[in-house]
Amino acid sequence: MxxxxxxxxxxxxxxxxxxxxxxxxxxxxxxxxxxxxxxxxxxxxxxxxxxxxxxxxxxxxxxxxxxxxxxxxxxxxxxxxxxxxxxxxxxxxxxxxxxxxxxxxxxxxxxxxxxxxxxxxxxxxxxxxxxxxxxxxxxxxxxxxxxxxxxxxxxxxxxxxxxxxxMPSDSLPGTPAGWTIDRPMNIDNYSTQTYAYKQCTWWVYNRAKEFGINYGQYMGNGKDWQNQAGYQVTSTPQLHSAVSFKAGQDGADATYGHVAFVEKIRSDGSILISQSGTGYSTLFSYQVLSKDQASRLRYVIGNRFL
Known part of the structure; x- marks a missing residue:
């Protein structure tokens, strides 16, 4: 009773x-x-x-x-x-x-x-x-x-x-003019198990999973991804890979660096990346990098799910 x-x-x-x-x-x-x-x-x-x-x-x-x-x-x-x-x-x-x-x-x-x-x-x-x-x-x-x-x-x-x-969720940006992505985002089930919400690492870890690609749950800060054992790393842009910025590189955080996800690569060498971070007014953002900019970065190829 x-x-x-x-x-x-x-x-x-x-x-x-x-x-x-x-x-x-x-x-x-x-x-x-x-x-x-x-x-x-x-x-x-x-x-x-x-x-x-x-x-x-x-x-x-x-x-x-x-x-x-x-x-x-x-x-x-x-x-x-x-x-x-x-x-x-x-x-x-x-x-x-x-x-x-x-x-x-x-x-x-x-x-x-x-x-x-x-x-x-x-x-x-x-x-x-x-x-x-x-x-x-x-x-x-x-x-x-x-x-x-x-x-x-x-x-x-x-x-x-x-x-x-x-409060309403953050707005979702549209792709830049002339660009498309291979798969829409389904952010409702993005995990926060080891990467905090709206951090660059949270974004890449979850976005990659939508393509059947796995990164570890403890990859460190964005700058650390390019140094993790068990992953192929290259300076050549790779579709649906993580792109790792060193600390302070091309506007990345001076301490933690940055990591983003490669959504598209064009024949002229320019790439479209998606990225998140607490400094953005939207949940994530897109950025187009020129061939020269893209060539200075490191691309971490994730492991495919079995």
Missing amino acids: QGKKVYLLLSIITAVGVWNIANGTQVKASSKSPVYRLYNPNSGEHFYTTNFYEGNSLKNVGWRDEGIGWQAANSGEPVYRLYNPNVKGGDHYYTLSKYEAQTLVNLGWRWDNNANPVFYSAGTVNLYVSYNPNAQSGAHNYTTNVFEQNSLLSVGWKYGAIAWKT
């Missing part, structure tokens, strides 16, 4: 909060952070965090990396995380209502993150919550994906309301 009382409380309080979010004044956020989404195959619970190192710690003990869940605002209305130690496997719950959170604490839940916010509600994108009445651990799912939300509701999950607001 206690579980039903808790869910009823969650439904009543959160319903009030949802109405305010959906119909109230939007809060502007100055910036955003990626939310890493992980899954525990032993308990069925999803976990969401903006802390890359917290996510990595969970991966190291068996949680599965499910990529980026959404983009969280760095300011706005606070969202709190709580932990229920009284169910098998434990369970986390996220809420915009501090009153709801405190009520759950009074019923035996624990504050997570020292009662400090883990996210903020702001932006234009709806984040939905659904409830599984047949689960203890992992009883709530949070997503901005309408298809995922509707799929859960169609198999018996309940509630299906807007929990809070999130």
Whole structure:
């Protein structure tokens, strides 16, 4: 009976909060952070965090990396995380209502993150919550994906309301005029297991996999890729390879260097690369390098999947 009382409380309080979010004044956020989404195959619970190192710690003990869940605002209305130690496997719950959170604490839940916010509600994108009445651990799912939300509701999950607001994803650039790419990007499932989101290494590692090409999970900084054992390295541009820049080379970071992905090579020797990094206003960018520029770089040929 206690579980039903808790869910009823969650439904009543959160319903009030949802109405305010959906119909109230939007809060502007100055910036955003990626939310890493992980899954525990032993308990069925999803976990969401903006802390890359917290996510990595969970991966190291068996949680599965499910990529980026959404983009969280760095300011706005606070969202709190709580932990229920009284169910098998434990369970986390996220809420915009501090009153709801405190009520759950009074019923035996624990504050997570020292009662400090883990996210903020702001932006234009709806984040939905659904409830599984047949689960203890992992009883709530949070997503901005309408298809995922509707799929859960169609198999018996309940509630299906807007929990809070999130920020839109970074815009995706078009290819430069006259250039094409061999395969579109499907970034929804890009892993953040060992390379942090929107870093150059994260981009190349995941983009290569879309072509059946594998690079190691611990290749170092961008400048280090050309020095890793087990890979063929050449100064001749190679299609669908990693192109490694030394520290400070052609505008690369003076300490870490850079790595990008070769999307296309033309007969005149110019190449089209795609690349990511926290300095870009888009999730990734394209750049055309002349034959002379391309000839100064090192191309790391990845290993094909068996």
